[in-house]
Amino acid sequence: MIKTNSDITIIIIPLKRLQYSMKNDILNNYGLQAVIINQDMPWNRKWWNQNLHHITMKQSETAEIVIVTVEQFFRQKGKQMLIQFGELMEERQFMSRILLVVVDKGHMVSTAGILHFRYQKAFCKAYGNLKIIQIQL
Structure with missing residues (x-):
């Protein structure tokens, strides 16, 4: 793999505290610029255009590394609209910039999204959908 200036690496990290630590x-x-995307990020187009990818101009912006929770790839529960990172993942120009996707906690991907006991919730249900991300890419 040869990285170009517009290429990005996506790192999927489930916990916010780890995201901020990884960014620092x-x-x-x-010396790489990273941007964190989780439910705490601003949901206005200007922020996305300045920090990640300008959809209307179809050009890259400052981020070289995108640190994201896996939930950001999918529809919100009970809503039909995709959250903004999910929309971005449907934009061909942005998709072509993705060089690599890294999954933190990869050792537990096969079990994280499933219910282990009848009364216990899955640790990170969205990890069970990582195959969908692989298909998208």
Whole structure:
């Protein structure tokens, strides 16, 4: 793989505290710009255009690394609309920029999205849908 200036790497991390720690480590150790996408991020187009990808102009912006929760790829429960990162994943120009997808906690992908006991919730239900992301890419 040869990285170009517009390529991005997506890192899927389930916990917010780990996301912020990873962002700081990436900047301090490698000097790479990373952006975190979770439910705390602003949901206005201007922020997305300035920090990640300008959909109308179809061009890359500052982020080289995208740190995201797996839930951001899918529809919100009870709603038909995709959240903004999910919309971005349907944009061909953005998809062509994805060089690599890294899954943190990959050792538990096969079991994280399933119910282990009848009364216990799955740790991270959305991890059970990672195959859909693989198909998209």
